[in-house]
Amino acid sequence: MTFLSPWMLAGAAAVGIPIALHFFYKARYQRLPWAAMDFLKEAIEQTSRRLKFQEWILLALRCLVILLLALALARPGLDAAGAGGRGEAVDAVLVFDTSFSMGADDGDGKTRLDRAKEAALGVIESLPPKSTVQVILCGDRAENIGPKSRSNLDQARQLIPTLQTTGLSSDFLPGFAAAHTAAESGTAPVREVYLFSDLQKLGFERQQGALRDKCDELRGKSNLVFVRCGSEGRKVSNVAVTDVTAVGTIPHTKSRVPFVVSVKNTGAEVAKGIKVGLELAGKQVQDVVQVDGIEPGQVVPVTLTGNLEDAGPQVLTVRVSGDRLPGDNRFDRVILVREAIRVLLVDGNPNREMPVESASHFVRTALTPVAQDRTEDYFVRPAVAAASEVGPGMLANFDIVYLLNAPAATPADPRAGLPADFVARLREFVASGGGLVIGGGDQAIPTDYNRVLGSGGAGLLPFDLSGEPANATETAPFVPAPESVEVPSFLAAFKERPFSDALRGVTITKLHPLATDGPGAAGGRVLVRTGDGKPFITSRVVGEGEVVFVATSLDERWTNFPGRASDAFVPFTQYTLAHLTARKVPGGTRTAGExxxxxxxxxxxxxxxxxxxxxxxxxxxxxxxxxxxxxxxxxxxxxxxxxxxxxxxxxxxxxxxxxxxxxxxVNPDLRDSANLDVASVADLTKMLGFEPAVIQAGAGTEAAVTQQRARREWTEYVLLLLLLAAVGESAWAWLCGRAW
Structure with missing residues (x-):
């Protein structure tokens, strides 16, 4: 318990007055012997005990009256944090949840942030004179935006209407941490912290333990009030655009490219009448498509097609409408529309007389899947070079490099394989956003590859080679397992039909074993394995680029993967090309907060x-x-x-x-709308460890805040007891016949 006016407790010393009167105020009289009194002596002795008992009760009532008066003047409250007495100055900290879920419309044309603004203005109006205000914005980070003079409430009133939602997701810990700092800097006897939010569960669950501790710390010095901005029982209809990707081709000029838009219903009800549109560089490229009947939690793919005319970075924009939460209805992606893609094929066995024994023959065919007479005009432009012919200057003109059974230099003959200056420049090429694909073979000697390209050299291998190739027979070959395809990855399509069937048709008789454990394995990723668990396709991100390693040869000497017996090689090559070229995009696509x-x-x-x-x-x-x-x-x-x-x-x-x-x-953080459930008082009590004060934003916010302050002070109850004690004392004195 605390007291707003503790010095008034000194008045309790006045309790000595009735005690003094009781013992020292006596009626003066003289003793006169009277024989008749002897007969009354016995009766007086019988009544004296009753009179003394009545006087003790009267004394206690009078002392109680004085004590209650002193207590009422001291204005008792719950504790130091809750001493929000009426008339006392208050240091108020207003924390606004500005995550994009606060832009939801509950059906009456007002967003939750609009309700928060109205409620905050009501709180300011309820503040006693000489109070101060600080405004803090909170998504998954906090920002104290003023006012410049915390005692200028007019500045705060002008600041609040300008607030807008962000693309961030809910996390209340940063906001409460900033509120604690702001409250501690105050000088008023009373401190109040208000959170204006839809009280989404995500904001409490992301850092629940730390948030619980911070709330306990806040409550020790401030009054903590949650203002619910929105209806607890109303469900918000919402769909979100989660992704947009090009299908089947790499975006290039003078082409019409289909894009698949992923639309997810994150609400609790069936979403109907959802409209989806596609824009490129701010211009709509296809008529709006309407989607009906998206079930809760369902992801619906919508295919939209756009014409690509100009080369360079272009912004692809998807817009949806028809729900009540606009914050996640737009998705932007920066794509690089190319005029041409240049690929260098470094072949360790460029057999021009028998091209079917050369890996570059199969890769070049997969890179240009068009008729022979059209390959010169195709936008993918492959060029073949022998491993002994390459130099560092060649890489300036290419976007992707293939090393196809290319031998690494040996200590005995450094010029027998890939030149050292080429390997050094290749490392820079990948780190700056280039793509590299490495195919194995009999010239990929493990010790030389690990020393030159692996963890002992340029660090370009996803995993070091762990020994000589593993052998299988044609009757019992190694077979890739579609169920092992890593998801998410650029090869995720091979997990489902028809690509999964094509992958099962691949047979391998030789396979490089890889060291997937150990220091050199950090950062490597296995994308596809064989049926017995051996790594088949792996990758490693190097700087801004990426390396893809195929653990078998990319000709037909070790496998049928590149040949006609498999329908998997062309889609694999196209997916790999699309993935690697997409990494080298000026700018890029990010999530809010990144x-x-x-x-x-x-x-x-x-x-x-x-x-x-x-x-x-x-x-x-x-x-x-x-x-x-x-x-x-x-x-x-x-x-x-x-x-x-x-x-x-x-x-x-x-x-x-x-x-x-x-x-x-920069797209919104979709964690904020992935689950739109809001926390009830019971949920808050369970998560925070105490039952918080929760009021509803609306017309009665100001009155609710004033009532909250009144509940923190016990003066009314003490005065009521004082009145009852005074009435009791008067009645008892009259019954006892005492004048004072």
């Missing part, structure tokens, strides 16, 4: 981050970035972390137009 990283060609000078315009803004806001720093490989690196809003960002040099520089598509 940093944007760019390597400017010139490190000198200043750069700005151009953020997407918010509601009511025509142009994006420019934010100054720190200077470029040397990153991996000595490359200049710029990093932007202010990415809470979803939309299109650019990093541009100072003084350059907003349209220059790489474009980044």
């Amino acid at each position: 940093p944007l990283v760019w390597h400017p060609p010139e490190a000198d000078g200043l750069f700005d981050l151009v953020k997407p315009p918010r509601d009511g803004e025509k142009d994006g806001r420019r934010v100054r970035l720190d200077k470029a720093r040397a990153g991996a490989g000595g490359k200049a690196t710029l990093t932007a972390t202010d990415t809470a809003d979803s939309g299109l960002y650019r990093i541009v040099a100072e003084g350059r137009p907003d349209s220059t520089g790489p474009v980044f598509a």
Whole structure:
């Protein structure tokens, strides 16, 4: 318990007054002997005990009256945090949940954030004079936005209507941590922290243990109130765009490409009348398609087709409508529309007389799956070179490199295999976003490969080779297992028919064993295994690029994988090409909250981050970035972390137009709408370990806040007891016939 006016407890010392009167105020009289009194002596002795008992009760009632008066003047409360007495100044901290689920419409035309703003203004109106206000925004990070003068409530009133949702997901721990810091900096005798939120379960569950501790810490010094902005029982109808990908081809100029849009119903009811549209570079490329009857939790693929005319980075935008949560109804992806893709095939056995024994023959055929007379005009342009002919300067003109049974240099004869300067440049090529595919064979000697390309050298092998090739027979070959295909990966389609059937048709008689354990295995990933668990296709991300290793040969000497006996090689080659070329896209696609990283060609000078315009803004806001720093490989690196809003960002040099520089598509964090369940009071009590004060945002918010403050002070109850004690004392004194 605490007291708003503890000095008033000194008045309790007045309890000595009735005690003094009781013992020292006596009626004065003289003793007169009277024989008749002897007869009354016995009766007086009988009544004296009754009179003393009545006087003791009267004394206790009078002492109680004085004690209750002192207690009422001291204004008792629950504790130090809850001493929110009326009339006392309050340091109020208003924490707003700005995750995109707060943009949900509960059916009356108001979003949950609109309700939060109205409720917050009601809280400000209820504050006593000389109170202060601080406003904190909270998604999965916190930001104290003012006002500049915390005692200027008018500034806070003007600031609150400007708040908007972000693309972040719910996490209340950062907001409460910032609120605790803000509350501690206050000087008023009373501190109050309000969370304005739809109270989505995700915000409490992401860091539940730490959040529970922080709430206990807050409650020790502040009054903590949850303001529910939305209806606990109303279910929100929502669909989200989770992805959009090109199907069957690599985006290139003068082509019409089908894109598959994944739409998921994250609500609790069937979504009907959902409309899906596709835009490229801000222009609609196909009429809107309507989808009916998406069941809760169901993901529906929608195929939309767009014409690609211009080469370079293009923004592909999907928009949906028809639900009550617009925050996840837009999905942007930066795609690189290519005029041509140039592939270098480094062949260790370029047998021009018998091309069927050369891996480059099969790979080149799979890269250009068109009629022979059309290969020259096809957008994929492969070129073949012998391993002894390659040099570092060749890599500047290619997007993808294949090493096909290419021998590595040996200590005895460094010129017998891939040149050292070529391997060094190849490492830089991959790290800067290039793609590398390595096929095995009899010239892939394990010791030389591990020393030159593996963990002992350039670090380009997903896993080191662990020994001589494992042999099988044609009657009992190694067979890839479709059920082993890693998901998610660019080969995920091989887990399902018809590609899974094609993969089962592959037979392998020789296979490189790989060391999937040990220091050199860190970062490697097995994408496909054989039926007996041996790695078949593996990969490793190196810098901004990626390496894919096939543990058998890519000609027909070890396997039928590249030949006509298998229908798997062409789709494998196309999926690999699409995946590796997609990594080298200026800018890129990110999720809200993730940093944007760019390597400017010139490190000198200043750069700005151009953020997407918010509601009511025509142009994006420019934010100054720190200077470029040397990153991996000595490359200049710029990093932007202010990415809470979803939309299109650019990093541009100072003084350059907003349209220059790489474009980044930042999409909302879909964890916020993956589960739209909100927490009840019982849920909050279980998760936080105490029953919190929860009020509903609405017309009565101001009155509810005032009532919450009144409940924290016991003065009314003490005054009521004082009245009852005073009435009891008066009645008892009258019964006893006492005048004072």
